[in-house]
Amino acid sequence: MANEKKIDCVILGLLCHEELTGYEIKKRINTTLKYFWSASYGSIYPALNDLVNRGLATKREDTENKRNKLIYTITDDGRKYLKEWLKLPVVKDELRYETLLKLFFGNEQGAEQAISHIEAFEEKTKKELQYLLGAEKKLRECLDDDIAHKYYLLTVEFGIKTYGAYLEWCKEAKKLLTDIGE
């Protein structure tokens, strides 16, 4: 019970809360988990079949729908597996900020180039912050519907806090670089 694949845990975690198709899982990851996780279809679909083979989830066809949907449900073993993983200490938080990398070596290209990287980062951050603020509002409205919502809110607050810090930094960074240029 070590070395759990993260993609398995992400999927089981989502399935713990509701039945989902692979497509829907991808959508959840692209929205709710976006600011701290990512995954592609190329990892999601094979992982789903693997989970079924290992008895951690079951698969059934959607009969009510016209579309060719495959709905996945977590099993008791799946829940047990997820809980075991949750107990283990965090192995590693990873970040690879290409923006920061380009900035670190920014001297090679000068302030203008660096500022344009910061501005692109700023724009992206602002947009995502808008989304998070919307998510926060919705979550606070239905906070008591489900205990799980408190945990979701926690991660949304994390995003809001860090994005706020990013934006503050963008301002100061641009200022520092503008001073260099003059």
Added chain:
Amino acid sequence: MANEKKIDCVILGLLCHEELTGYEIKKRINTTLKYFWSASYGSIYPALNDLVNRGLATKREDTENKRNKLIYTITDDGRKYLKEWLKLPVVKDELRYETLLKLFFGNEQGAEQAISHIEAFEEKTKKELQYLLGAEKKLRECLDDDIAHKYYLLTVEFGIKTYGAYLEWCKEAKKLLTDIGE
């Protein structure tokens, strides 16, 4: 001139400023770039040889030293390559926060478990913030020695700002979870 490997750019960026051995490059990454990048020997050493083969860096043995050191120097082509990459827009900033993942699914294991993950994260963050504050002080003292230092400072400030936000969030998150528990 697309799809540059990041590890190449990291190495060239570091070599741009000074000659380094593979071992020293790893140390720089583990300290200066730690809070936004990472790399292992298994990627650094092969990349160095590859850079030499492509004419972007040169390798020489250290004669002054008793140790079996191989010192790498960036070439003009290497500088050109780095500058081209710096011009390109950032493709993607990646983060995979296992801590946040465990928290998102925290409802499955309850508040105590979640709080212990937060506390581990808090401890780690505090330690790294201490290091960053030291680095900031040093950098501010020699800010005018080299224009590049301003860019290094920029990334250090990024770390300080975001780590500060993390710590604030830890406090609030623990409070929210403690309220649940009672």
Added chain:
DNA sequence: CTTACCATGTAAGGCGTTACATGATTCA
């Protein structure tokens, strides 16, 4: 009727880590 989105999947390849292997040197 065509564009966008829903929906599932595979194959190839890239990128990187972990673990291993080796040995010198410094310091207590």
Added chain:
DNA sequence: TGAATCATGTAACGCCTTACATGGTAAG
């Protein structure tokens, strides 16, 4: 003299993304 650190590398393997392949359906 033994532990820590300096120093370089390789091999196996793992995980994931990108690109491709296919087709249904909803909305304008």
